[in-house]
Each structure stands twice: as structure tokens, then as C-alpha cells.
Amino acid sequence: MKPSIPQGTRDFSPVEVRKRQFILSTIKTVFELYGFQPLETPSMENLATLTGKYGEEGDRLIFKILNNGLHEKKDADKAKLNDEWSKLLEKPYSSSVVTERALRYDLTIPFARYVVMHQNELAFPFRRYQMQPVWRADRPQKGRYREFWQCDCDVVGTNSLINEAELLCIYQQAFDKLTIPEVTIKINSRKILSAIIEYSGASDKAIEVITAIDKYDKIGQIGVRDEFIKVGLNNSQIQRLEYLVYFLMKDSQNIIDVNGRNVRAIDRVEEIFIESNIQIGIVGLNELKQTLNYYDVIKNENWRNKIEIDFKLARGLNYYTGIIMEVTTGAVKMGSIGGGGRYDDLTGLFGLKNLSGVGISFGVDRIYDVMEELNLFPEALETGCKVLLINFGGENELYSLQILKQLREANIAAEIYPDAAKFDKQLKYANKRKIPYVMLLGDDERNNKTVSLKNFTTGDQQTLSVTQSLNILQHE
């Protein structure tokens, strides 16, 4: 039998694990700096917790787990009942297909479930971050996996736009620390989108219009117009939608600069909303401005990345109700590497009403691919162990073990080749493992109580006292 792993899943080799950990721990440090706290939920949720939360398509992509009937009285009872039904119906009944559990599909629904279950113990506003795998039975393809990591932070129980501003800072600081270049954080408001749709007189087709606008990056301006036509918008509706969308795009090359340039566009939109008395649009614009004002106070002047208003930003058919944001990099051709926004009633799904929240997510797999392509990972992540002790056997092995003990006591990651194998074989091992130093401990070294230290990169070899070698290895 030739072993394999399921389609759409991955093994992570040592260097891949280290690089992924580097991303996760960098983001974690930022979350902690902003007062967010870690949370972990089980991989399995009750099926009832998940179904109906992700739309029809989502429901189909949930991985369901078979009950292990023998171990649950409840299941045994069900099976018995099914048997009786079978007799009544005079046909066999498949009693084995009982699924009550499923694999986590995202981190947001389990978070909402957790908040509702623990509402009486939690301090609100509750700020949590969560970094765990999720599973989706999507058709596997390049960059899309059936098991992948999400990395979210959310705060619930507060309407303050300070939260939105802080999330912008978290994106800034995290991508800055990860040294990813040409990052743009786009921001918009679902309220403004709704207002634009209301203005165009297409509120009855709001979902279709948002879906069409959401495809802009893939199909462009003409493609979006085709979609508008396809869903049955009339000319006047399309003209009004495009008036706002085009106006903003033309005037500012798809973008409105936060720092004052082209603010005319945003003012013009506000005028339109006021003229047409579209309250939700006025509120949306005020929220957007207030968020950016807060951001300006708490931002660090050295952050390199841009914040840009983009009225085309829609964030798909998610549950967002207020400010939305999305992160992209211009350095690599790749979709968004992060996104999020405000949702007004997430915990309402589980019976806890009126708890507004806002959160963002980091696309760990895509961030990994970007950093790999641009060679941004610190070189140190390539190596684990610092030095390999060559094993010459017998008395020399014993001497090597004594040195090994001292290396580890000096906190230097070290290993000995466990057998007195051929010298070449041992060197080859060090090379394959990318261990940067080897130590040769033969008769001379043992008799003189010295070590020979070979730098595997430069090829340099020195005979040193034990203390000298510890010093070099500690400070290199």
C-alpha cells in the first residue's frame, strides 16, 4: 500500500512549520499589544450550530462526522427505532448514517456560540483572537485547501468606532512587522453601499447588485455592467449606480486618498445623499470619516502602508452591516490577504440580541505564499539545530557526549550523530539538515580537551577550547 494524504490537505515540513509559526506569532504579538485575548474552540461543533449559517452552498461544504454508534446510548436507541420503522415499512432502513457533529467551517460562528454560552462570565466588550484550522469540502485547487488556518480578532459588545480604527492599526502594524511591501488597506461601509443602491432605485435587487460589484476585481467595469443587465436593472438604474461608481473611479483613479487629496469626491457623494434624503448614506459617510479621524490620532507615523476609501469594496455576501475593510498587496498577483468589518447581530443567531461586533481576519496561507515568493522570511527559520557533533565512536563518542552536555547547558541547540557512521555520511546528514556548524571530536581533540569547529557555510575549521567554541556558537 502506497500511502497518501486526502486531496486538499497538506503535510507541513519542519521549515514550513517554522515559517508558518513565524507568521502566526508575529500577528499574535500585535493582537496582544492591542489587548486582545486568545480563545480556542473545539474542531467539532454540533451540526445544528453550523447548519443554516453559511448559505445553501456553505451548508453543502460542511464536513460532517459519522457518529460512532456503539459508544452512545442515544445512537443505539435511534438504531433500534430505525429497525422498528424498517419492519413497519417492510424495507431496509440505513440506521448507520447518523451525523450530529461537523468540523468547524470558520472561526466566527464558534466565537458567536462561545459568547452566547459564556455571556454571564465574560467581561464586555469582549476582545478575542483565535488562530485555528477550519475545514471546507471545497473542490481543491491551487491555493485553496480543505484544511486551512484562519486567524481572526473580534470585539463584541461595543458600537464605538475606536474599534474600527484599532483594527486598521492592527493590520498596519502586523503587515509592517511581516515586511510585506505595497500593502493597501481598502475601507468602505455597507451603509454607503446600501445608500448607493437605494439612490439607484435597485434596493429590491440589493443582493444581486452587491454580488456584481464584488466581482469588479475579476471582471472589470464592463463585466459588472453586464451583470447589472443580467439581473434585470434598467438603464436609469445602471446610470445612477455608475454615476457614483464611475465618478469616484474617474476622479481618483479608483481610489480616494485619505490625506485630503480628492476629498471632493466624498463630498459630492454626501451632497447626493443629502439631496436625495438617504439617511443611511449620511450615517455611513459620517462613520467612515469618524473612523479615519480616530485612526489618524492613534496611527504610528512610520507605517508604510496606505489606507484607501474604495466604494466598490463589498466583501461578498457576508453578515456585515457597517464599516468593511480588505487588504491587498501590489507586490504579488494574489487576492485579498485579509478582510473584515462590523456586524450588528451575530450572536442573535443563538438568541443573544443587540450585541454589535467588529472583526478582521488574516489570510495565513496567502500571506505565506506572498512571503515565500518575495523571499521575506528570516533566514534563521531555515535552520533548527546549530551544531552537529560528528561521532567517531568508542572513547571519542564518550568525549563527544561530554561536550554535547555542555553545549545544551549553554542553551545551544545541538545533536550528536547517534552512530559512528562513515564521516561522509555524517557530513551529508548535516548538510541535508542545513545545520550550520559541525564539531569534530577525535583522538587529538579528546587528548587535548579541545574541539574542532567547522563552519559549514564558509568551510573554515578552527581548533578551539571548549569555552571558545561555546562563545562562538552562542553569539553567531
Added chain:
Amino acid sequence: MKPSIPQGTRDFSPVEVRKRQFILSTIKTVFELYGFQPLETPSMENLATLTGKYGEEGDRLIFKILNNGLHEKKDADKAKLNDEWSKLLEKPYSSSVVTERALRYDLTIPFARYVVMHQNELAFPFRRYQMQPVWRADRPQKGRYREFWQCDCDVVGTNSLINEAELLCIYQQAFDKLTIPEVTIKINSRKILSAIIEYSGASDKAIEVITAIDKYDKIGQIGVRDEFIKVGLNNSQIQRLEYLVYFLMKDSQNIIDVNGRNVRAIDRVEEIFIESNIQIGIVGLNELKQTLNYYDVIKNENWRNKIEIDFKLARGLNYYTGIIMEVTTGAVKMGSIGGGGRYDDLTGLFGLKNLSGVGISFGVDRIYDVMEELNLFPEALETGCKVLLINFGGENELYSLQILKQLREANIAAEIYPDAAKFDKQLKYANKRKIPYVMLLGDDERNNKTVSLKNFTTGDQQTLSVTQSLNILQHE
């Protein structure tokens, strides 16, 4: 709908996550010091990879995942084929129960599968550690979960007993760092157990005898004898088994001290093996001695924990073939908190023969319970955020945001209460979150460019310059 989580699974609150992370990162640091490298495998494995590896009982406890038929052509084909069979057989055929994937049951089989799949790229001996959850459909009970973490390190491709000695060191150093008291590392050899059984003339009942001896901690000496009788051993067999077992137990209070005391017992066992010409026993004893010799060379003199030979140690019906070890603590009533040993042909299951390995495992959940019961976690893990800025609204909110920015730039984890809520409510929040400091920034502070810093534990409150407050918070 009242939300809940599946039986036998757990949510981990912020402080629980931090404590668990503390255990895992402590152990990880030790693994890395000894040159082990991280590996991660997918949560799902192909069902064929797992079935037949854990015995009949184990197979039943594997969580199987339902295929999502719509998304796989293969499944559609199968369903069609099943339909045709149904017609031929003239009875309905359940085509929906297709399971080809299952959740990881342990970390060892996926590791073996990985080694076989990547045998041409890996540097052997391959040293890896792995810390991931596993799933078992066991009946949930106190301390037994359906999702729990394993934390393993293994090396394959070497017969050297240096590996066994290093694993003893890893146990020593990790439990030392975790400050768990009264730790005992018991060591034995499967070869010695086999020899004892051979000496007693019960080799045809070896599995039953090992199973009985394995229960010693639960049922005691008399209980084990009852088991011997139950499986059909005769008096002479029981006498011979007990001769060795009792002899060793009586002579050394169940234990043989490594440091020379009571070595008479081990010598007596060797004499018996030589007299009876039981080669496997002589080899086993030599391996045990050699392991302890290696250990003596590389051990740190300050380690507090005991290594003890225990010929009763069996480690259940696992695949072990050589040295075995198990860790317990006398400070808390609890089963073993770690265990492992040598296995000679693990990868043989997947077609790669003659690759000997040895590994150990840490029982993370039990270690957590021990540390919690003995109050061993560092107090700092209780808090995340260092300081809460009270929000007095308006101009003062703006001033607070300016201070917040400076706190974070000084790398101090800080947050502002996002709304200008009642003072009491904000203090209550800080208290519930166990945030150690609050900062009060009202009219006076804003006008004088100062801050009022309140230590939440002592109740002390000081008016300070911003720089002074940063200093205090950085160094507390």
C-alpha cells in the same frame, strides 16, 4: 436554540489557552535544544491509512468523515455504480454512506506515513516533534476527552541507545522547567519482559501476561495473580513469574535504584537469564545498562527527578520492542503524564522495512491538571493586557487615544474602554479582565499633560508624567 458543544470537547478560555501554550512552548524549547524539528500533518487522513493500526477497539473509536458527494467526481461514479448494483440485486443500496477520510487518532501513524512518503527527501536519522490534537470516539469521562492534544518526539533510522538516553534527558529537563515535583521516570525493556515470560514458560500467553502485569498499578499484586490464574497459567508458571517480579519488588521496594543501590537484583536477573540461556533477556539487560550509562554522561547534575528501573512496566499492548519508559508524579493522584519507547518496524506498515525508531509522548491534558492542582503556572499568565485607559469622552477621549498610541509604541499591551461609559462600569471591566493597571485621563491630566496611574492590586494612585508612567509599566 440554546447553543452547546459536543460531548467530550472543550472551549479554552483566554487564561486556559495561555496556560496550555505555556506547557507546549516549554516542551517545544527542550525539543529544539535537542535538535528535534517540528512537523505538522493534516487533521484528516485517508481511512485506509488509519484502519487496522490500532486494534479492533481502536478501529471502532476512529471518527469517520462523510464524503461530500456533490463535490467529487469519484463519488458520483461510485453512487452510479451502487445504483446499478442495486438494480441487479433488486434491493436498495445506500450510496450516501461513503467515508474515505477520518480524523487523526494519534500522531505516530501519521508520522510513519509521512516518513514513508518523504523517504527520499528526508535526512536520516529523522528527528521530529509534533504537537497537535487527536480525536477518539471514546466514552467521555473525567479527564478523558474526544479531542485532546498529543505532544510527541521521535527519531527513526537509528538503533543507537544514545537516542534513548537523550529522551530520558528531554523528560528530565522538560518536567524540571515545568517545576512539577516528585517526578519519577520509570524505565524497562520489552525484551526483559519477554525474557521473564520465556523463563516462566508462558510465551504462548505473552499478550495476556503483559496485559495482566500492565494492570499492576490498578489491581496490585494479588489482582495480577488472579489475572494469571484467569488466563490459565499453572502454578509453576506463576511461581517463576512471581519469583522474578517479587524478588525485585521485595528487595528494593518495587524499585531498583540506578545509582548502585540494589544492583544485586539486576545482577541476579542476569544470572538467571544466563543460566537459562535466554538471549533476549541478556540483550535487554545490556541495552538497559548501556542506556543508563549514556544517560549518566549527558545528564545535568541539577535535575531533581529520579530514573528508576521497573520490571513491571509494560506500556500496554503497544508496538514497542525495546526500551520503554513512563513518567509519573507522586505529588498528585493521576496516571502517567508521559511515556514512550523503541519500536522496530513502524514504517513497515507502509512498506518501508527495517527502520527502527524510538519516541516519547507528553500527556498535555494531565500535565495541565497537575500544574493547575499544584498552582504551578506563573502568575503572569493570568493577565494579558497591562493597562486600561478609562474613557471620559470628548476632548479627554482624544487625549487618551494619544496616550494609548504612546503606550503601544513603547510595547506595552494596552487598551482603551471604547465608550465613555460610567466610571464604575469601566473599573468593573478592568477588574473582571484582571488588568493590573488603569489610567485616568480627565480634564486635569489633559491640561497638565500628565496621567493618573492606578495600581489595581494595591489601590495606589499616582499622578505622573507620560514618560514616568511608561517607565513604570515597562518595568513592572
